[in-house]
Amino acid sequence: xxxxxxxxxxxxxxxxxxxxxxxxxxxxxxxxxxxxxxxxxxxxxxxxxxxxxxxxxxxxxxxxxxxxxxxxxxxxxxxxxxxxxxxxxxxxxxxxxxxxxxxxxxxxxxxxxxxxxxxxxxxxxxxxxxxxxxxxxxxxxxxxxxxxxxxxxxxxxxxxxxxxxxxxxxxxxxxxxxxxxxxxxxxxxxxxxxxxxxxxxxxxxxxxxxxxxxxxxxxxxxxxxxxxxxxxxxxxxxxxxxxxxxxxxxxxxxxxxxxxxxxxxxxxxxxxxxxxxxxxxxxxxxxxxxxxxxxxxxxxxxxxxxxxxxxxxxxxxxxxxxxxxxxxxxxxxxxxxxxxxxxxxxxxxxxxxxxxxxxxxxxxxxxxxxxxxxxxxxxxxxxxxxxxxxxxxxxxxxx
Numbered sequence: 073x074x075x076x077x078x079x080x081x082x083x084x085x086x087x088x089x090x091x092x093x094x095x096x097x098x099x100x101x102x103x104x105x106x107x108x109x110x111x112x113x114x115x116x117x118x119x120x121x122x123x124x125x126x127x128x129x130x131x132x133x134x135x136x137x138x139x140x141x142x143x144x145x146x147x148x149x150x151x152x153x154x155x156x157x158x159x160x161x162x163x164x165x166x167x168x169x170x171x172x173x174x175x176x177x178x179x180x181x182x183x184x185x186x187x188x189x190x191x192x193x194x195x196x197x198x199x200x201x202x203x204x205x206x207x208x209x210x211x212x213x214x215x216x217x218x219x220x221x222x223x224x225x226x227x228x229x230x231x232x233x234x235x236x237x238x239x240x241x242x243x244x245x246x247x248x249x250x251x252x253x254x255x256x257x258x259x260x261x262x263x264x265x266x267x268x269x270x271x272x273x274x275x276x277x278x279x280x281x282x283x284x285x286x287x288x289x290x291x292x293x294x295x296x297x298x299x300x301x302x303x304x305x306x307x308x309x310x311x312x313x314x315x316x317x318x319x320x321x322x323x324x325x326x327x328x329x330x331x332x333x334x335x336x337x338x339x340x341x342x343x344x345x346x347x348x349x350x351x352x353x354x355x356x357x358x359x360x361x362x363x364x365x366x367x368x369x370x371x372x373x374x375x376x377x378x379x380x381x382x383x384x385x386x387x388x389x390x391x392x393x394x395x396x397x398x399x400x401x402x403x404x405x406x407x408x409x410x411x412x413x414x415x416x417x418x419x420x421x422x423x424x425x426x427x428x429x430x431x432x433x434x435x436x437x438x439x440x441x442x443x444x445x446x447x448x449x450x451x452x453x454x455x456x457x458x459x460x461x462x463x464x465x466x467x468x469x470x471x
Contacts, residue, residue: 075202075241076101079111079212079234082123083251084308085154086116093308094249095161098207102167107202109241111212111234112158114150122153124213124227140185144214144224148174151211151230159209168206172197174222177208178240179215179233181223188223190215190232193240210237231292238301245302247315248288253307254316255280255287258335262457263464269334270314273321276333276412277303279445283410284338293318321414331413331422332467335460338408339453340383341368343438344393345401347376352398359392369408369439369450378439380406380450403438407456411447411463422447429462 078101080094101108118125127146131138155171162169178194201208212230215223225232231248238246252260254268255277272280274297281290287305296303296318306315348356353372360367365388367379381389386402393400416422423440426447430437435458439450451459 073107073202074105075107075109075243077109077111077234077238077241077243077246078249079230079246080113080154080158080249081230081251082113082116082120082154084249085112085158086120090308091115091154091157091161094158095165097249097308098162099165099167102207108207109198109202109237110158110207110209111230111237112151112154112209113212113230115154115157122150124150126150141221144185145222147224148211148214148222151213155209155211159207162207162209168204169209170201170206171209171211172201173211174214174233175216175220177210177237179210179236181215181217181225183217183219183221183223185221185223187226188215188217190225190236193236195237195240198237198241225291226289228286228289228292231289232295235292235295235299235301235303239295239299243301245304246296247304247306250287250305250307251309252287252305253309253313255285255305255334257333257468258460258464259285259337262337262460263335266464267468268313269316272316272318272333273414274318275321275445276414277318279410279412280334280336283336283408283412283446283448285334285336331416331419332411333413334411335463335467336410336412337456337460338382338410339456341380341406341408341450342383342386342389343369343378343380343403343406343450344389345376345378345403346393346398348398352396353377356392356396356398359396360389363388363392365389369441369448371439371441380408380439405453406438406450407453407459409449409451409456409459409463411467412445414445416447417442417444425466426463429466430459433458433462435459435462 098108114124116123159169159171180192181188212233256266258266260266278293303318304315365385370379435455441448
C-alpha cells in the first residue's frame with residue numbers, strides 16, 4: 073500500500089467542475105493502487121463566497137480589531153467547507169472518503185493564534201482511515217492546541233499541513249496542486265514569456281518563497297528540507313507538461329537556466345531613512361522589534377541608516393518615529409526585485425549586467441543587497457513591470 077499526499081489549493085477547488093476534477097484525480101490514484109491522503113485549502117480567492125478573505129471581511133465589517141481567537145475559528149471555516157465538499161464528491165464517484173478537521177487529523181500546534189506552529193502530527197487517526205480503505209480529506213491551515221483551542225497556521229498554511237503530514241507518515245514526497253503547471257522564472261502575470269523551471273533545490277525555492285513567489289509557503293519548504301521530502305509542484309490543467317520537482321541540492325541537475333534561476337518581486341514596500349547615534353538607533357530598533365514589526369533590507373552605517381517594511385506596517389513605524397521625535401525620510405510606493413540562484417555572490421560582472429540596463433532606462437535603484445543566493449533591488453513601484461521584464465530578457469532571453 074503506497075500512501076501519497078496531495079494538497080489542493082484554493083483555485084483548484086474554486087467551483088463544482090474544478091472540485092470534480094480534483095476528485096477524479098484522487099480517484100484515479102486510488103484505482104491505481106495508491107492510497108491518497110488529501111489536504112485542502114479554502115475554496116477560491118478573495119471575492120469568492122467561501123474564500124478565507126471573504127470570511128475575514130465578515131468580522132472586520134463589525135470590528136476593526138476582532139479577537140485573534142475568534143478570527144481563527146472564523147478563518148478555519150473555509151477549509152471545512154472545501155474538505156467536506158471534496159469528500160462528498162469523491163463519494164459520488166464511488167469511493168469512500170472522510171473529511172477531517174485539523175484536530176481530527178491529529179495536528180497539534182502551539183497557542184499562537186493566527187500563526188501557530190505545528191508541534192506534532194499524531195497520525196493514528198489518519199492511518200486508521202487509510203487502512204480502512206477510506207480517503208481522508210484533511211482541512212489544511214488549522215490545528216488544535218493541547219488544551220483544545222482551534223488555531224490557524226497563517227496564510228498559505230495548508231502547504232505546511234501537507235508537508236507535516238507527509239513527514240509524519242515518513243513519505244518521500246508530497247504533491248502540491250496549484251493553478252500553475254510548474255514554478256516559473258518570473259511571475260507570469262508580469263512576464264508573459266516566463267519559463268517553467270523543472271528542477272530546483274530547497275534553498276532556491278525557499279529564497280523564492282520568502283522573496284515573493286507565491287507558489288509554496290516558506291515554512292513548508294523548511295519542513296521539507298529538514299525531512300528531505302521531495303516536493304512536486306503541478307496543476308491538474310498541466311496536460312503533458314512536466315512539474316517542478318524540488319529536492320536536495322545534490323539531486324538537482326545544474327546547468328539549467330544558468331546562474332540566475334528566477335526573478336521574484338514584492339510590491340508595496342516602504343523605505344525609511346534615519347540618521348541617529350548608535351544608542352538611539354539601538355533603542356529604535358528595539359522598540360520596533362517589541363511591536364513585532366519585521367524589518368528588511370537593513371543598512372547601518374556611521375552616517376545614514378535605512379530599512380524597508382511592508383506597507384501594512386509602515387504606519388506603526390511612523391508612529392514610533394513620531395513618538396521618539398525622530399526625523400526620517402520616508403519613500404513610499406517601492407517594490408523589491410530579487411534575482412535568485414546559488415553562488416551569485418562574487419560572480420564577475422553580474423552586478424553590471426543587472427545595473428546598467430536599468431539605469432540606461434533611467435529606472436532609479438534606491439538600494440541593493442546581495443547574499444550567496446540572491447541579489448535584491450529596491451525600485452519605484454511604477455517601474456516594477458518594466459524592470460522585471462528587462463531583467464528577465466537579459467538572463468533568460470526571449471522564447
